[in-house]
Amino acid sequence: MASGDAALVRKIVLTGSRRSADKLIRRHYDDIYRFVAHQMRDKDDALDVTQDVFAAAIRALPSFDVRRASFRTWLYRIAANKVVDWYRFRARSASLSIDEVEIDPADARDEYEELVDRSWSEDRARRAIELLLELEPRVQAVVRLRVFAGSSFAEIAQATQQGEAAAKAQYYRAVKTIRACIVREERS
Template sequence: MGWFTARQDDATSRAAIDRRLIRAIVRHGSPTAADQLVRAYFDDVLAFIWRMTGDRERAFDLTQEAMIAALRSLAGYDPDKASLRTWLYAIASHKVIDARRANRIVITPLPLDEACDGDDPNRARDPADVQTDVDLLARIDAFVGRFDAGTQEIFHLHTAADLTFPQIAQARGEHTEAVKARYYRLIQAIRKEFGDERTN
């Protein structure tokens, strides 16, 4: 109970800090507040995009683009719809989708466990197995890229950002059941397309 309460307190404190920084940015154009807000979330957004693209340098560029877009759109951010982190992940997802459509990047998602065996984190996996995972994930991501942007965003936010369906639904202004239905339709299509192939 104490750990849960501490996490709630941390989230409440973070939200209060975010509100103060957003107010300073939107009302006064404070570069100091903008810098603090970007620093608070840059690494998380970078990790999210890197997980989707498999390219750290490109992920860094897209994270910068996402942060610039977020600062420009900050006046329209509604904390009642989503946490700032979720809102930033949604913007980042759009940047990756746009980059793919413009053929600016080749997507090679990282396996969630690319370096270690699932049963023993101290035992290195066979590099051939890791490469097989990378190849399959790249093909799956290319397949996902054929779907509409909303479905891609739901997929990315759930798999790469580990957001819950209610969080995604709130951020998108949709019903949770509708978001879940779109996600599972996509998963069924992936299973049909790739059959018994799977990553570790």
């Protein structure tokens, strides 16, 4: 599918083909929507952000370079950034309550389950997301791509334009930091 994506991207960039753009969007829409929706409480907001992701992707297609990342990886990077932007905008326009952030612990990946496992309450899971939002955007993107998109560290490294070891280190450091903060808060 990756080579098919690259061919569609070339056709869109060279000819402006709406049909190719529609095909490319349909191919990835459900995955991107799920990725965004897992990080947001309101499904309408998730739909809006998903629309923003594809609008930004279509506008940025001329800058897409298949040698640097697969289209899927590139698209998830845009999605992660749009979710972060959405939360930043919300934080600026109104204070963010933990009730406005939702995570389903059952959707967590193996490593993240150590942080948000079945024994954790929904409040702890929400606090984990709240703490995630306090991390720098690049680290947030690494954690989001790993947890919500199920991306490999190689894919994350491509999407965030850094080495695989750096992506792993950022991920595990972020999980450790979030865990320590929650444990510290629960003890006090």
